[in-house]
Amino acid sequence: MRKVIMALGISLDGYIARPDGSFDFLFMPGDFMADFAAFHSSLDTAIMGRKTYDITKAMGEGGMGAKIRNYVFSRTLPPGERDGMTFVKGNPKALMDRLRKQKGKNIWLMGGGELGRDFLKADLVDEIHLGIVPVLLGAGIPLFPGGFPQRNFALIENKSFSKGLVSLKYKRVRSKAGKKKS
Numbered sequence: 001m002r003k004v005i006m007a008l009g010i011s012l013d014g015y016i017a018r019p020d021g022s023f024d025f026l027f028m029p030g031d032f033m034a035d036f037a038a039f040h041s042s043l044d045t046a047i048m049g050r051k052t053y054d055i056t057k058a059m060g061e062g063g064m065g066a067k068i069r070n071y072v073f074s075r076t077l078p079p080g081e082r083d084g085m086t087f088v089k090g091n092p093k094a095l096m097d098r099l100r101k102q103k104g105k106n107i108w109l110m111g112g113g114e115l116g117r118d119f120l121k122a123d124l125v126d127e128i129h130l131g132i133v134p135v136l137l138g139a140g141i142p143l144f145p146g147g148f149p150q151r152n153f154a155l156i157e158n159k160s161f162s163k164g165l166v167s168l169k170y171k172r173v174r175s176k177a178g179k180k181k182s
Contacts, residue, residue, distance in 0.1 A: 015140030049115035132166035
């Protein structure tokens with residue numbers, strides 16, 4: 001089954017962006033690029049929230065390229081396909097149920113925090129990959145805004161890279177049938 005992987009860069013104090021949405025503090029050192037390339041080649045779908053889309057579009061990026069199917073969750077933009085993106089509204093579970101039934105590679109939940117919270121509420125995240133950069137921002141957009149139930153994860157990999165970047169990968173631990181989910 002296709003996995004949903006929430007993968008983001010964060011500050012030491014847990015922010016994915018500054019209060020204005022900028023993320024100029026994030027970096028990918030050269031020795032990290034092989035890992036990122038391997039991750040990117042394991043994907044064929046990217047999902048982001050409207051605010052993340054707005055920021056990437058303003059930077060001239062707007063999506064993850066032609067080989068990746070891009071979805072944008074938005075409460076304000078009309079649904080439909082345009083500019084290489086598919087805009088969707090509503091509960092992410094319906095889209096994920098449909099995507100998981102299709103053949104394909106993994107699905108990258110690339111941002112932001114509010115959309116991540118919706119995916120965690122619906123228990124749709126299979127793995128979390130974090131690139132932690134050695135900077136304290138003191139304020140910003142948190143990776144995990146409150147409002148979802150406890151979800152347990154197990155560490156599956158940790159690596160250190162140059163310039164102090166640390167990569168952590170976690171796998172969702174779901175309880176066996178008949179036991180209470182956590």
